[in-house]
Amino acid sequence: MKIRLIDENGLRVDGRRPDEMRRMRMEVGVLEKTDGSAYVELGGTRIYAGVIGPREVHPKHLELPDKGVINCRYHMASFSVDERKPLGMTRREIELSKVIREALETVVFLEEFPRMMIDIFVEVIQADGGTRTAGITAASLALADAGIPMADMIAAIAVGKVDGVLVLDINEEEDKYGEADMPVAIAPHLNSIVLLQLNGRMTPEEVDKGLEMAQKAVKKIHQMQIEALKRKYRVEPEGLET
Amino acid sequence: MSLGLEKRGYGIKIMKNKIYELLKIGKRIDEREPLQYRKIEISTGVVEKANGSALVSLGKTKILTGIKVEVGTPYPDRPNEGVFTVNAELLPLASKTFEPGPPDERAIELSRIVDRVIRESKAIEVEKLCIVEGQKVYMIFIDCYVLDYDGNYFDASVLSAVAALKTMTLPVYRVVDGRIEAVPGEKMKLPMRTLPVSVTMALIRDKIVVDPLPAEEDVADTVVTIGYDSEGVLSAVQKSSPGLLPVNMFKEMVKIGLDSSAMLRRRLLEGVGDG
Numbered sequence: 001m002k003i004r005l006i007d008e009n010g011l012r013v014d015g016r017r018p019d020e021m022r023r024m025r026m027e028v029g030v031l032e033k034t035d036g037s038a039y040v041e042l043g044g045t046r047i048y049a050g051v052i053g054p055r056e057v058h059p060k061h062l063e064l065p066d067k068g069v070i071n072c073r074y075h076m077a078s079f080s081v082d083e084r085k086p087l088g089m090t091r092r093e094i095e096l097s098k099v100i101r102e103a104l105e106t107v108v109f110l111e112e113f114p115r116m117m118i119d120i121f122v123e124v125i126q127a128d129g130g131t132r133t134a135g136i137t138a139a140s141l142a143l144a145d146a147g148i149p150m151a152d153m154i155a156a157i158a159v160g161k162v163d164g165v166l167v168l169d170i171n172e173e174e175d176k177y178g179e180a181d182m183p184v185a186i187a188p189h190l191n192s193i194v195l196l197q198l199n200g201r202m203t204p205e206e207v208d209k210g211l212e213m214a215q216k217a218v219k220k221i222h223q224m225q226i227e228a229l230k231r232k233y234r235v236e237p238e239g240l241e242t
Numbered sequence: 243m244s245l246g247l248e249k250r251g252y253g254i255k256i257m258k259n260k261i262y263e264l265l266k267i268g269k270r271i272d273e274r275e276p277l278q279y280r281k282i283e284i285s286t287g288v289v290e291k292a293n294g295s296a297l298v299s300l301g302k303t304k305i306l307t308g309i310k311v312e313v314g315t316p317y318p319d320r321p322n323e324g325v326f327t328v329n330a331e332l333l334p335l336a337s338k339t340f341e342p343g344p345p346d347e348r349a350i351e352l353s354r355i356v357d358r359v360i361r362e363s364k365a366i367e368v369e370k371l372c373i374v375e376g377q378k379v380y381m382i383f384i385d386c387y388v389l390d391y392d393g394n395y396f397d398a399s400v401l402s403a404v405a406a407l408k409t410m411t412l413p414v415y416r417v418v419d420g421r422i423e424a425v426p427g428e429k430m431k432l433p434m435r436t437l438p439v440s441v442t443m444a445l446i447r448d449k450i451v452v453d454p455l456p457a458e459e460d461v462a463d464t465v466v467t468i469g470y471d472s473e474g475v476l477s478a479v480q481k482s483s484p485g486l487l488p489v490n491m492f493k494e495m496v497k498i499g500l501d502s503s504a505m506l507r508r509r510l511l512e513g514v515g516d517g
Contacts, residue, residue, distance in 0.1 A: 072245075101244040101245075105484040192487055196481040198480075203475050
């Protein structure tokens with residue numbers, strides 16, 4: 001069963017060029033009861049992220065005297081995938097919760113919150129490839145919306161390899177039938193990787209080139225994050241027209 | 243749920259300074275060089291009841307992998323391919339920080355990394371593990387047990403899983419009157435394409451070390467595991483701890499890992515008796 005993922009014009013299954021991202025939409029402050037929240041759409045991928053805290057650690061014995069702790073859950077809705085996902089956490093979701101937590105933990109100033117806990121919830125409403133990276137982009141926005149101090153606002157994207165071609169922002173079909181998937185999260189101002197995984201075969205040269213593509217895309221996503229925050233927080237000066 | 247409970251008090255800061263000062267003159271706390279692995283010992287066939295097994299020690303870290311084979315039905319979208327799964331257990335006798343009970347996120351991450359390194363390198367020729375198309379295929383269960391933990395269970399688990407795969411035997415089946423039966427006395431080797439290995443590296447400020455000790459993992463800015471096949475193509479990457487990883491440092495790790503992977507593969511071949 002061989003599916004052609006790049007056509008004779010060099011275009012992808014959904015008509016994109018190899019270095020083209022899907023349409024991305026972001027909104028901040030979409031949920032009422034969390035301290036910070038965000039909604040991110042990337043092609044068919046749809047994600048809500050919510051942040052609660054800093055608040056007291058529960059259960060109490062998990063608190064640390066010199067810094068805060070972060071609790072993170074990446075979770076997919078049962079209806080977010082083609083075949084209904086059974087309730088409860090899969091092994092994949094447990095692993096992704098860990099790497100997403102570690103990515104965000106890197107930039108949050110935890111020493112500001114001794115004996116406190118920050119909960120980060122990433123809920124995938126619809127999955128169409130790139131859910132962990134879009135989830136990180138959303139969670140990062142939710143943290144900013146909650147007013148949590150961070151060294152940088154991280155953003156993420158996946159690079160893949162399909163039919164021997166490196167492509168930016170792989171969708172579900174490309175992930176399923178392609179040769180490799182490399183999700184990357186970057187702290188743009190610190191020029192550092194905060195999450196990196198690779199599933200599939202890539203040569204060292206391809207990994208280098210893929211990282212460059214990801215770095216470029218992350219700069220754009222970071223700009224969109226800033227604009228999304230401005231849409232909520234910008235205060236128009238009053239009475240200047242007259 | 244994933245909860246970050248890493249404790250980084252003043253003790254860690256002092257230890258980090260000590261480890262870093264040593265690294266500046268090319269030394270490590272156990273007298274190794276920065277890019278040197280600990281002693282690797284591989285013994286295979288240590289559990290007779292398993293179809294394949296290997297006990298690997300990497301310094302004082304010990305991993306036992308056992309493989310059991312069953313016959314089952316293939317996935318509908320891959321009717322002529324065998325199936326394999328990897329599981330890893332952090333046994334409570336291996337470390338004071340491991341607890342009994344269902345696998346925690348560290349154990350799940352370990353098993354998924356071992357799985358990825360093997361699966362994505364296409365090491366196992368699953369298309370040769372079909373008995374009756376669409377009905378009967380070999381199912382291979384790879385279980386890694388961390389028996390003693392002294393750092394870097396990733397590379398030791400991959401070594402032990404691949405050593406067990408390379409030396410395992412499978413029963414041979416024939417179809418008789420529409421039913422399958424094992425051919426008495428006949429066994430076959432597992433068809434393998436490549437020997438994948440993984441290299442785990444810790445970044446301590448601007449210095450990279452391979453095969454980190456627990457003390458080095460504790461103070462590291464971050465830890466990265468990279469899987470390579472026999473051609474030097476990457477099959478898996480995992481940044482498995484918080485922290486900043488500058489892009490140029492990762493590129494350096496890919497090169498260092500490639501050199502170490504060749505050494506690990508030679509040791510693996512010696513260990514399984516093909517070297």
